[in-house]
Amino acid sequence: MIRFTRRLYSTASTPRIVNTIAEYRALRNEWLLAGKTIGFVPTMGALHQGHLSLAKTAKQDCDKVVASIFVNPAQFAPTEDLDRYPRTFENDVKLLSTVGVDAVFAPSVQEMYPAGITLDVSKQTGTFVEVKGKSHMLEGSVRPHFFRGVATVVTKLFNVIQPHKAFFGQKDGQQCAVIRTMSRDLLIPTEIVVCQTIRETDGLAMSSRNRYLSVEERETAPVLYRALRAAEVLFEGGERDANVLREVAGKILKESGVPVEYLSGKIGKDGAMMSGAVRIGKTRIIDNVLLGVEVRK
Ligand SMILES: Nc1ncnc2c1ncn2[C@@H]1O[C@H](COP(=O)(O)OP(=O)(O)OP(=O)(O)O)[C@@H](O)[C@H]1O
Ligand SMILES: CC(C)(CO)[C@@H](O)C(=O)[O-]
Ligand code: BAL
Secondary structure: OHHHHHHHHHHHOOOEEEOOHHHHHHHHHHHHHOOOOEEEEEEOOOOOHHHHHHHHHHHHHOOEEEEEEOOOHHHOOOOOOOOOOOOOHHHHHHHHHHOOOOEEEOOOHHHHOOOOOOOOHHHOOOOOOOOOOOOOOOHHHHOOOHHHHHHHHHHHHHHHHOOOEEEEEHHHHHHHHHHHHHHHHOOOOOEEEEEOOOEOOOOOEOOHHHHHOOHHHHHHOOHHHHHHHHHHHHHHOOOOOHHHHHHHHHHHHHHHOOOEEEEEEEEEOOEEEEEEEEEEOOEEEEEEEEEOOOOEO
16 A cells, blocks of 8 residues: 555656756657647746745646756846755755646756856856846846846746746746746747745745745744735725825835835736835845736636
8 A cells, every 4th residue: 555655656746857958858849749738837946835836827727847946147146145045956856746747957057058157247248138128127226137147047948948838926026027028029939827926824925035034034024015915905995096005015114124125116007016125134025916917826
């Protein structure tokens, strides 16, 4: 009985680990010949329930699901946490096996950047993807290198994986907008699906970097969501003045004393996104709420 259970687990659920582009392409050809559709969940690892919810949605929509685990150097400034970014590969694979992911693409930096990659943008040579007009405000005002690194690696990953659909989290709302624009402009045939933000019970958006927080910092961290949620409640009650919504959220943040990097909210005819970033100790917390707009549950 025990043996039977084990066999089921190892053959039915363990994703295939793929480290090279050549190996992935061979697998993809097999899948395409068999008429399978491919869903893709790009990640940097250190997985949590937010990532798993993307994989579950991908599994509902597509025959085969590939998750990538790649800590992309190009989206880190030289002063940021590339070296200490959490790397928990074995546990990540275990988690992905619980939601039926078929393959984990985990390439080396050399595989993804064959000509090498330096973090100093002024010294970089070669080809990069930049989404002008969407990359230098909000997150991009604090991390000017960031969306160039993300757009570049997502283009490379799309070229390798060639998925029918790719799944991203609303928590990184501006990233979703950048990737949608990039896909439209570069005529990328992959459908971009944005999935809802998964939260801890106290409202904090799940995030790999939350594990940097000390016990006291973890208690403070939900303040950003509390502030955004207060604005959302007002919006739901009929308030349509973006200044009022920002003021309400801003007051809560000010009272908490946490340093605010930005707090933004504009109301358009199709609804609005209120977003913010705060520093809790050395850790950046970002979050957003969509007002009057639905995302994939
Ligand atoms: N709480 C969440 N709910 C839904 N999707 C999420 C959540 N957190 C991350 N994602 C999505 O998972 C994908 C991979 O994100 P990533 O690996 O950077 O995780 P992360 O938790 O956002 O990490 P970090 O703390 O470094 O920002 C992205 O599309 C991201 O938006
Ligand atoms: C999309 C992504 C995997 C690109 O490295 C990263 O920015 C992330 O995890 O959100
Ligand atoms: N989730 C976005 C990845 C990053 O902050 O580098």
